[in-house]
Amino acid sequence: MPATAPQPAALQLDDRVLRCHGSWTLGHLAGLRTAVQGLTLPAGAALTLDGDGIAAIDTAGAWLLLELRKRVEAAGGSLDWRTLRASWQHMLEFLLQTAGEKATPLPQRRSPSWLDRSADLGASLTSFLAFIGETILALLVTLRHPGRVRWTELLDDMFETGVNALPIIGLLSFLMGVVIAYQGAVQLRQYGANIYLADLVGYSMLRELAPLLTAILVCGRTGSAYAAKIGTMKVREEVDALQTIGISPVDLLVLPKLLSLLIVLPLLSVYADVMSMLGGMFMASVQLGVGYHAFLARLGEAIDYSTFMIGISKTPVFAAIIAVVGCYQGFHVAGSAESVGRQTTVSVVQSIFLVIVVDAIFSIVTSLLGV
Helix, strand or coil: CCCCCCCECEEEEECCEEEEEEEECHHHCCCHHHHHHCCCCCCCCEEEEEEEEEEEECHHHHHHHHHHHHHHHHCCCEEECCCCCHHHHHHHHHHHHHHHCCCCCCCCCCCCCHHHHHHHHHHHHHHHHHHHHHHHHHHHHHHHCHHHCCHHHHHHHHHHHCHHHHHHHHHHHHHHHHHHHHHHHHHHHHHCCHHHHHHHHHHHHHHHHHHHHHHHHHHHHHHHHHHHHHHHHHHCCHHHHHHHCCCCHHHHHHHHHHHHHHHHHHHHHHHHHHHHHHHHHHHHHHHHCCCHHHHHHHHHHHCCHHHHHHHHHHHHHHHHHHHHHHHHHHHCCCCCHHHHHHHHHHHHHHHHHHHHHHHHHHHHHHHHHCC
16 A cells, blocks of 8 residues: 555644654755744643654754743743653753754954054064065175076066066156146146146156155065065975075075165156157147157256265155065965055055055155255
């Protein structure tokens, strides 16, 4: 004969006896939880569970019985389920014990105190200064023994950092010269001082904006590439492999990048100066009718050699900051792709911040010296 299909679970309160019927399994408990929650229980009564009508039970049905028991005890009564099979009683006792265990609380994330932040900042600063010292020592040894310079890596970095950066730096410098000239022309036209637009563009771009703009672009383009490249090598454990075979990562990875940037960034700054002057001349001709020859003649009278050199003298410092910060953050990648992205972002932010701070210091010092 065919087997009888399991019946849905059912519950009936008869006097002080809770009679259970059907299959108390997950697939047959539809609607029973609502019935259990809506069941009217006598207050303070000692109830007995009659499980003779239960065909099968699983943990879902057992949890429902535990919920029923909690409702009876909440009403001041008790529920005796000793009429159930021994195996089912063991399951209920186990689930009851499990539910009664206190879960281990998750650790609460607390905001670090100012003391913790100061300690972390001090540790980071100490580590950064140690990295700078190690880089300076390696640079001095390399300058003393030029044969240690890895010319292939140096030339590759110079091409990547310098030649490939010419289009973006040239375009933005030209546009910056256009913007400065346009904004100045609006004011100078009112006083008939059109020719002095060469003074404004030349002084602002050659002395301040062109080197600073070039350094910021290199921070985003090259400094981030340094951090990402070294960070990826850290993830792949290539840096550890270099140390294992006795090759200094600073000599192989940091010095070629530092030397190439020290050479390339001043040249890029000169290129930015030229492109910004072309932008200024173009806007002066279009907006104020000042010809190119008149602009160049006035530029030669207004801007002396020291103005140009003050702007160029900042660039080696900017280059050192960008290279050292980018490589330092790359070495501090903690072995995951997420860490590579995070340290790359940190390197760009820190580099730009330090470049602007150093530029402000240069401006204050030159102003105090009357240069």
